[in-house]
Amino acid sequence: MITIKKMFGGVAVPHKKGLSEKSPVEFAGIPGELVLFLSQHIGAPSVSTVKPKDAVKRGQVLAEPRGFVSAALHAPTSGVVKAIEPRFHPVQARMSEAIIVEPDGKHELFEQLSPAVSGLDSISAERIKALAREIGLVGLGGAAFPTAVKLAPPEDKPIDTYLLNGAECEPYITADHRLMLEEAGKVIFGFKASMKASGVKRGIICIEDNKPDAIESMKEAMSAYDGLELAVLSARYPRGGEKQLIQAVLGREVPPPPGLPFDVGVIVSNVGTAYALADAILTGLPLVERVVSVTGEGVANPSNFRALIGTPVSYLIEKAGGFTGTPGKVVMGGPMMGPAVKSLDVPVVKGTSGILVLTKEQAAQEPVLPCIRCGKCIDVCPMGLQPVWMSAYAERGLIEEAEGYRVMDCCECGACTFTCPAKRPLVQWIRMAKAEISSRRNAQRKS
Amino acid sequence: MENRLLITSSPHIKSTRTVQGIMLDVVIALIPAAIAGVVLFGFRSLLVILASVASAVASEAVYQIAVKREVTINDFSAVITGLLLALTLPPNVPVWIPVIGSAFAIVIVKQVFGGLGANFVNPALAARAFLLAAWPLHMTQDWLNPRAYDAVTSATPLVAFNSTGQTALTFKQLFLGQRLGSLGETCILALLIGGLYLIVRDVIDYRIPLGYLGTLAIGTWVFGKPGAFFQGDGLSAMLLGGAFIGSFFMATDYVTSPVTPRGRLYMGIGAGIITLIIRLWGGYPEGVTYAILFMNLVTPLIDRYVVPRYYGYGHDEMARRKAAGGETR
Numbered sequence: 219m220i221t222i223k224k225m226f227g228g229v230a231v232p233h234k235k236g237l238s239e240k241s242p243v244e245f246a247g248i249p250g251e252l253v254l255f256l257s258q259h260i261g262a263p264s265v266s267t268v269k270p271k272d273a274v275k276r277g278q279v280l281a282e283p284r285g286f287v288s289a290a291l292h293a294p295t296s297g298v299v300k301a302i303e304p305r306f307h308p309v310q311a312r313m314s315e316a317i318i319v320e321p322d323g324k325h326e327l328f329e330q331l332s333p334a335v336s337g338l339d340s341i342s343a344e345r346i347k348a349l350a351r352e353i354g355l356v357g358l359g360g361a362a363f364p365t366a367v368k369l370a371p372p373e374d375k376p377i378d379t380y381l382l383n384g385a386e387c388e389p390y391i392t393a394d395h396r397l398m399l400e401e402a403g404k405v406i407f408g409f410k411a412s413m414k415a416s417g418v419k420r421g422i423i424c425i426e427d428n429k430p431d432a433i434e435s436m437k438e439a440m441s442a443y444d445g446l447e448l449a450v451l452s453a454r455y456p457r458g459g460e461k462q463l464i465q466a467v468l469g470r471e472v473p474p475p476p477g478l479p480f481d482v483g484v485i486v487s488n489v490g491t492a493y494a495l496a497d498a499i500l501t502g503l504p505l506v507e508r509v510v511s512v513t514g515e516g517v518a519n520p521s522n523f524r525a526l527i528g529t530p531v532s533y534l535i536e537k538a539g540g541f542t543g544t545p546g547k548v549v550m551g552g553p554m555m556g557p558a559v560k561s562l563d564v565p566v567v568k569g570t571s572g573i574l575v576l577t578k579e580q581a582a583q584e585p586v587l588p589c590i591r592c593g594k595c596i597d598v599c600p601m602g603l604q605p606v607w608m609s610a611y612a613e614r615g616l617i618e619e620a621e622g623y624r625v626m627d628c629c630e631c632g633a634c635t636f637t638c639p640a641k642r643p644l645v646q647w648i649r650m651a652k653a654e655i656s657s658r659r660n661a662q663r664k665s
Numbered sequence: 666m667e668n669r670l671l672i673t674s675s676p677h678i679k680s681t682r683t684v685q686g687i688m689l690d691v692v693i694a695l696i697p698a699a700i701a702g703v704v705l706f707g708f709r710s711l712l713v714i715l716a717s718v719a720s721a722v723a724s725e726a727v728y729q730i731a732v733k734r735e736v737t738i739n740d741f742s743a744v745i746t747g748l749l750l751a752l753t754l755p756p757n758v759p760v761w762i763p764v765i766g767s768a769f770a771i772v773i774v775k776q777v778f779g780g781l782g783a784n785f786v787n788p789a790l791a792a793r794a795f796l797l798a799a800w801p802l803h804m805t806q807d808w809l810n811p812r813a814y815d816a817v818t819s820a821t822p823l824v825a826f827n828s829t830g831q832t833a834l835t836f837k838q839l840f841l842g843q844r845l846g847s848l849g850e851t852c853i854l855a856l857l858i859g860g861l862y863l864i865v866r867d868v869i870d871y872r873i874p875l876g877y878l879g880t881l882a883i884g885t886w887v888f889g890k891p892g893a894f895f896q897g898d899g900l901s902a903m904l905l906g907g908a909f910i911g912s913f914f915m916a917t918d919y920v921t922s923p924v925t926p927r928g929r930l931y932m933g934i935g936a937g938i939i940t941l942i943i944r945l946w947g948g949y950p951e952g953v954t955y956a957i958l959f960m961n962l963v964t965p966l967i968d969r970y971v972v973p974r975y976y977g978y979g980h981d982e983m984a985r986r987k988a989a990g991g992e993t994r
Contacts, residue, residue: 226976232678389678461976471977548670553677560672574677581671587684587740588782593870593924594682601976606924607968624975632676639682640782646674 220422220449223469225462228454229598229633231389231554233428238513238520239392243400245524246510246537248295252319252528253305253565254280259356260363261287266317272299277328277504280317283351289364289568290354293319294506294526296326308531308550308564309557316565319528331502338410341499346415353504354568355495359383359394359458359488360551362569365495368485369415375480380418381467382409384425384432384489385451385458388552391572393509394489396522398425398432402439405489408496410443412487421446424467428453455554456631460486462600474627490571510566512538516545516575525566531573532562546581549574554632587640595634595644601627605634609644612651617658620651628652684781688741690868694859695748695914701842701852706756707814710848714751717763721747724771734780742781746770749789749914752849753907753954754796757807757816762800766792786961787918790954797954805950808845821845823906824950830890832901839904850907860913869917872926876933877912877940878903884941908940911953921961928964928971936960 257263264281268274274293281291300318307314332349335341351366371377382405386394397405406423413421423440425433427450440446449467451457460479461472463486470482479486494505506527513520518539525534531548535541549556550570566573595605603624611620625648634644702710725743729736738744747767754763770792775784797804806818822844826832834844842852850856863869882899889897903909916922916936923929936956943952 229680465976471979474975474977477977544669546671547673547677549675549677553675555675556677557675558670558672558677560670562670576677581677583671583673584679584683588780590684590687590782590919591922591924592687592919593929596924596973597926599973602973603975604924604973627975627977630675636676636678637680637682639680639684639687641679641683643674645676649674 220447220467222449222451222466225454225457225466225600226602227598227600227633228457228462229637231455231636233453234390235392235395235428237390237515238511238522239395241392241396241521243396243509243522243524246526246529246534248321248323248325248526249529249533250321251300251530252294252297252321252526253316253530254291254294254319254528255305255307255314255316255565255567256281256291257307257310257314258291258362258527258567258569259289260361261285261289263315264288264291264354266302268299268317270299270301273297274299274319275326275328277331277502277506280319283354283364287364287367289356290352290504291317292354292504292506293328294528295319295321296324297321306561306564307567308559309567309569311557331504333502335499338407338414341411343415343417346411346495346499349498350415350495353494353498355491355498355505356568357488358490358494358508358568358571360555360569360571362567365487365491368487369412371416371480371485376483377416377418377480377485378420378483379468380409380413380416380421381463381484381486382421382423382489382492383458383460383463383486384423384429384436385463386429386489387426387453387455387458388554388556388571389455390513390574391511391552392513392522393511393571395429395432397489397493397509398429398436401493402435404496404500405493406436406439406443406446407500408492408494409446409487411495411499412485412492413445416485418485419445422449422467423447424449424451424463426451426453426457455633456600456629459600459629459631461629474624505568508566508568508570510534510570511572512575513572514575515580516541516543516577518542527568528565530563530565531559534566534573535562535575541575542577544578545575546578547576549576554636555630584641586642589640589642592639594637594639598633598637600631600633601629603628605644605648608651609642609647612647617651617654620648621655625651626655685740687868688745690863690866691745691914692741692748694862694868695745695752695849697855697858698752698849698852698910699748701855702752702756702848705811705842705851706809706848709809709814710756712760713754713756713758713763713848714748716760717751717754717767718744718747720764720767721750721771724768725776728772728776737781740781743771746775746788750792752910753789753793753847755804755807756809756848758803762796762803766796769795782920784920786958787915787921790915790958790961794954794958810845811843811851817845819845821906821950823944826898826901826905827944827950828891830897832898832905834901836900839901844905847907850910853904853909856909856913863913863917869913870926870929872930873917873922873933874912876930877916877937878908880934880937881908881940884937885945888941888945902944906944906951907953911957912936915953916957916960921964923964923967923971925968925971925973927973928967931967931971932960932964935963
């Protein structure tokens with residue numbers, strides 16, 4: 219077993235996993251409408267290959283990737299393309315072009331899906347890489363970085379270790395937990411396939427110690443393969459952040475942006491991503507569904523669903539028994555990093571690991587007090603930064619000074635805001651400064 | 666119903682720690698020292714403590730009402746200031762001394778500069794320095810004998826210790842506070858209970874008292890004995906005077922101490938060095954007040970230059986950036 223190295227900062231969060239961790243993954247069903255954004259990954263939006271009124275089947279291509287860093291999009295069920303129009307994107311928080319599919323309820327599979335493969339030996343590394351691109355696979359941990367790009371590291375950056383991220387450090391969310399428990403074999407198969415595709419020999423499966431049952435099932439499943447190791451991490455947020463995981467497991471630090479895990483010889487993939495890849499290899503099905511935890515004190519029956527991409531949030535909340543009382547806040551993802559949405563009329567995207575409903579009491583805003591410079595935000599920052607100064611400068615519009623404090627290195631994990639006794643919205647100010655710096659840099663590049 | 670959903674920037678959950686909770690912890694931590702003060706020096710101490718706290722809270726409320734700001738006396742910070750000031754006063758001072766002192770601390774040092782979080786020196790200590798300058802006799806002669814409660818005007822044992830390098834008091838006397846001194850500074854046992862409580866509750870950083878008392882003890886061991894090196898009584902140096910209460914409760918004030926762990930260690934060491942210099946070679950018997958006030962002023966400088974190591978830079982990268990005079994922050 220891997221000895222865990224020290225990580226910078228981190229904070230003890232209430233895990234709240236108990237709400238949904240015992241609920242087996244169930245198929246959520248087919249909603250009346252699916253909204254499929256052309257942009258639900260990092261990189262260029264994909265290009266639609268269908269037009270309104272086209273009939274589509276489950277797994278059929280709806281949009282092709284544009285350029286290297288992009289991802290394809292497929293129909294999650296059979297039906298008719300109703301429209302291609304801008305809809306409100308819950309993560310980007312703006313209107314974004316989407317293909318609207320009206321399901322016919324038959325759930326018919328597209329006939330041309332590639333045939334199933336029996337084992338890893340019968341598929342080449344090149345074929346796995348091509349498949350990752352064809353099926354529109356992206357990182358399902360939340361960032362939605364195209365997996366095909368990850369599987370093809372640059373020649374001059376030798377990779378020695380592949381990490382499977384099953385930490386799931388966000389409170390409440392149990393999607394990866396359930397996958398590791400119920401589908402450990404497939405997850406490990408997908409992980410081995412990723413290792414084969416990228417030519418990496420050493421694989422480490424990383425799980426937080428608050429999921430003992432998942433650790434057991436993964437242990438059993440991994441014993442069938444060589445070259446796999448297990449790393450059990452103490453549960454401390456944000457242990458599952460890519461950079462934090464690399465630091466904790468390997469003692470290496472990814473260089474500051476634009477540095478990537480490639481630069482320290484590492485690739486990290488999420489458990490859900492490995493599962494989706496395995497699914498595609500074994501059955502030929504593209505990325506058209508994912509596991510979504512619908513949880514929180516604000517829903518009647520916290521559940522884990524296998525949901526079609528594009529399923530409306532309102533539909534899933536209904537499936538989970540609806541609200542208990544008046545909801546205060548609905549979050550796409552976990553409570554630490556997920557964006558809050560103002561309407562339930564938004565769909566699940568590829569990166570949506572959960573839908574969290576907080577009650578009115580939980581969402582109540584506490585008064586913001588002056589900073590007393592207790593330094594707790596510095597103690598918990600996993601990037602070793604000083605949120606106290608970054609946010610103070612950002613709040614006053616002193617963007618250059620905030621940049622001097624390395625505001626662009628901030629991973630927005632929210633540990634500082636969580637811990638702040640004065641309840642100051644530190645990350646909010648930091649985000650504002652980051653956005654301003656990015657737009658200035660873009661303007662400079664153009665001129 | 667949908668429009669009632671709240672939209673805020675993540676994270677959407679917050680810790681249960683609050684400013685009020687932290688301040689309350691500090692108040693709790695000071696209670697053993699206050700009790701010790703009353704036990705050792707009698708009813709007189711209780712009067713001083715109550716007058717000081719009442720004046721601090723009243724000053725804050727009156728000022729905030731006068732300038733039409735929100736009244737924030739329920740955050741307990743004024744209580745701490747009043748309590749801290751009282752604990753550093755001689756037990757037999759006239760009651761108007763703490764009243765004026767606390768009002769000065771709250772109005773002039775804290776509120777005029779913007780209230781909680783905006784003062785640049787510790788309010789209680791600044792008020793103590795003011796009282797020392799304005800009424801030096803009251804501040805250096807109004808002592809009471811412990812457990813006997815009779816008035817004494819002779820010098821505290823620290824004066825003799827500074828000139829001879831030794832003290833007639835036993836460790837037990839020092840530890841339990843059976844000596845002349847300010848009403849809350851003498852009982853080390855009570856201060857230790859409060860200080861450890863704050864460390865265990867993760868309210869204060871142990872590095873400040875460690876750096877402070879450590880520097881003072883080692884420095885006194887080296888230079889404390891006249892005419893000889895390495896023969897001073899480092900232990901008694903820590904226990905005499907106000908070093909203990911200062912290092913645990915004054916120098917650790919968030920607002921006026923550095924924000925980084927390393928910066929806090931430097932704060933402690935710096936205050937220890939200044940205290941040592943004033944005690945051994947200065948004109949005043951005790952240097953804790955001025956040492957901490959000086960380090961309060963240096964705090965912004967420490968915060969500017971003592972930075973944590975960022976993730977992904979490595980020690981070499983930080984050194985290179987520093988040498989290049991570039992972005993080290």
